[in-house]
């Protein structure tokens with residue numbers, strides 16, 4: 001049986017605290033509360049850095065949400081469970097997720113969406129249930145990110161925002177399924193449902209974009225065109241299935257024109273994996289007029305509005321967005337974990353750096369400079 005919540009006490013642990021937007025993280029001793037009802041506290045094993053962490057860390061839009069602990073792509077071991085939790089026991093291995101699945105709201109019941117009405121994307125830096133933080137330093141609250149905050153030796157998450165995984169899954173690789181890789185695979189397999197022989201274009205060849213490539217290759221796409229302004233991504237992309245590469249900086253004509261020529265009228269599917277709303281427009285323009293579909297995944301740094309000529313839609317194109325590739329975490333993630341264990345999905349190629357927790361700022365620098373895919377941060381000594 002799990003240890004009752006009352007036995008869990010406040011813990012002191014090391015966490016990487018961002019005191020202000022874009023400021024290097026400071027490794028601080030923080031206090032972390034025991035889990036409240038329906039929450040669990042996790043000893044974080046590994047937490048990889050996703051572009052979304054960087055975007056929010058750099059953003060000056062919500063200065064009141066600092067000091068803050070980022071990190072949302074993580075694996076760990078359940079350390080204690082709150083009242084009412086029956087799904088998890090101390091010692092279970094888990095992945096955290098940034099959108100939960102309560103399995104009881106209208107959306108969860110519908111089977112048509114992964115946007116849970118109770119445990120959807122948390123944007124206010126607090127926990128879903130009582131709108132408070134579980135971290136503090138000398139009584140001062142430290143805000144969460146996506147109700148996960150895994151750049152800490154311990155994290156408290158809602159039990160609906162964790163998925164139990166096999167103890168055989170390697171913690172330092174499976175954490176990638178907690179966000180980036182699952183997002184790319186879901187965009188292809190679930191949201192777009194890419195078919196064999198399709199022409200696919202991917203804008204942005206980071207971990208999300210290259211997951212799209214790997215998933216499209218597994219579906220038998222005949223053309224996988226990668227668009228990225230970092231020339232280093234071309235060689236990297238090839239090993240994930242990218243068949244041709246366009247660097248917008250080397251093009252003398254509009255990208256949609258180039259793609260339409262390469263694909264005899266436009267791509268069947270295009271994926272925006274940069275986080276740039278201008279690229280959403282370009283991705284839609286690059287699709288086939290007849291049936292092209294654009295799936296947009298990126299989180300924009302600035303300018304959240306998309307502009308497009310309505311004729312783009314009248315011709316029959318589709319523009320879709322998706323969080324976490326449309327996967328319902330508890331329902332769908334276990335089968336993706338199994339596919340990784342069976343080596344159907346390959347995670348190793350995404351990990352360019354393994355970094356100890358003390359050097360977490362190195363990971364932030366590498367991503368800012370476009371020199372990594374995923375840096376896996378090992379949270380325990």
Ligand SMILES: NC(=O)c1ccc[n+]([C@@H]2O[C@H](COP(=O)([O-])OP(=O)(O)OC[C@H]3O[C@@H](n4cnc5c(N)ncnc54)[C@H](O)[C@@H]3O)[C@@H](O)[C@H]2O)c1
Pocket residue numbers: 050051052053055179180183203204205206207208209227228229230233248273274275276296297298299300322323324325370372373
């Ligand atoms: N929808 C979701 O659920 C979800 C999940 C994870 C990440 N994201 C978002 O997806 C995006 C990609 O994430 P990632 O971790 O792969 O990021 P990344 O930084 O590793 O990859 C982005 C890629 O885009 C390229 N790029 C940047 N500007 C460009 C431009 N103007 N033209 C062409 N290429 C350009 C970069 O060189 C890089 O290769 C981010 O916006 C991230 O926040 C969304």
Ligand SMILES: [Zn+2]
Pocket residue numbers: 101102103104105106107108109115116117118119
């Ligand atoms: Zn729900």
Ligand SMILES: [Zn+2]
Pocket residue numbers: 050051052053072073179180
């Ligand atoms: Zn992410």
